[in-house]
Amino acid sequence: MEPIKIALAKGRLADLSLEIFEQIGITFSSYYEKSRKLTFLSDDGQYELILVKAMDVGTYVENGAADMGVAGKDTLLEAGADVFELVDLGFGRCEFAVAGKPGTDLSDYQPLTIGTKYPKITNDYFQSQGRQVETIKLNGSVELAPLVGLSDVIVDIVETGNTLKENNLDVLETMLSISARLVVNKASFKTKGTSIRPVIDQVKAIIDNKGRVTDED
Numbered sequence: 001m002e003p004i005k006i007a008l009a010k011g012r013l014a015d016l017s018l019e020i021f022e023q024i025g026i027t028f029s030s031y032y033e034k035s036r037k038l039t040f041l042s043d044d045g046q047y048e049l050i051l052v053k054a055m056d057v058g059t060y061v062e063n064g065a066a067d068m069g070v071a072g073k074d075t076l077l078e079a080g081a082d083v084f085e086l087v088d089l090g091f092g093r094c095e096f097a098v099a100g101k102p103g104t105d106l107s108d109y110q111p112l113t114i115g116t117k118y119p120k121i122t123n124d125y126f127q128s129q130g131r132q133v134e135t136i137k138l139n140g141s142v143e144l145a146p147l148v149g150l151s152d153v154i155v156d157i158v159e160t161g162n163t164l165k166e167n168n169l170d171v172l173e174t175m176l177s178i179s180a181r182l183v184v185n186k187a188s189f190k191t192k193g194t195s196i197r198p199v200i201d202q203v204k205a206i207i208d209n210k211g212r213v214t215d216e217d
């Protein structure tokens with residue numbers, strides 16, 4: 001039988017995700033972080049790890065190129081991924097926020113310009129409140145934008161708040177909380193249910209029992 005394909009991004013969510021898979025007996029001992037290889041077969045040959053960019057996990061899973069995956073809620077929302085989101089893994093916790101120079105009054109700007117890696121989430125959020133904004137798509141170092149006059153404010157992820165602090169920016173408005181999710185392709189969930197369901201159930205059991213898989217573990 002074909003291996004179940006699991007999409008994962010290198011980076012912040014990789015280690016804890018692989019740790020959870022290991023706890024349910026799915027191990028990829030040929031994987032190591034510095035490798036340039038993008039696919040790894042599990043030791044039992046039943047699963048295949050495919051390494052994609054964080055923002056692309058939802059796309060691979062939605063299209064069935066991967067049967068399941070681990071992705072931040074931020075990336076799933078931004079990609080508008082049509083997938084089953086079956087487990088909140090409880091790590092990778094952070095907040096979306098509007099941030100800017102201290103004392104910035106959002107209502108002073110018409111339209112408000114917003115630098116962000118997440119134009120869809122930003123537009124959806126402000127549109128739902130009937131507030132007119134203009135987004136400027138950035139790919140990183142977003143905190144720079146208001147400092148150099150590229151945008152009035154930013155919308156970005158805040159975890160510890162250190163990046164904002166070190167750049168003399170403040171949270172002006174919090175938007176929504178996010179965390180890592182286990183997602184499954186809708187067709188795979190039906191056609192490969194006998195293989196996929198036990199994985200979901202075991203991951204759920206680990207999260208429920210531990211209730212303490214955190215970034216600090």
Ligand SMILES: Nc1ncnc2c1ncn2[C@@H]1O[C@H](COP(=O)(O)OP(=O)(O)OP(=O)(O)O)[C@@H](O)[C@H]1O
Nearest residue numbers: 010011012013054072073074075092093094157159
């Ligand atoms: N402080 C944080 N900053 C960014 N993402 C975080 C943070 N804490 C948790 N996350 C979560 O980790 C996920 C992966 O983040 P990571 O930094 O590895 O990739 P990325 O920066 O989105 O991608 P890339 O580095 O390829 O541009 C995010 O989508 C988010 O859900």
Ligand SMILES: O=P(O)(O)OC[C@H]1O[C@H](OP(=O)(O)OP(=O)(O)O)[C@H](O)[C@@H]1O
Nearest residue numbers: 140141142156157158159160161162163
């Ligand atoms: O509140 P903090 O704990 O400081 O974390 C938030 C920072 O982390 C992320 O950036 P990342 O490290 O992914 O860099 P980039 O997006 O600028 O590439 C995010 O875009 C913030 O800049």
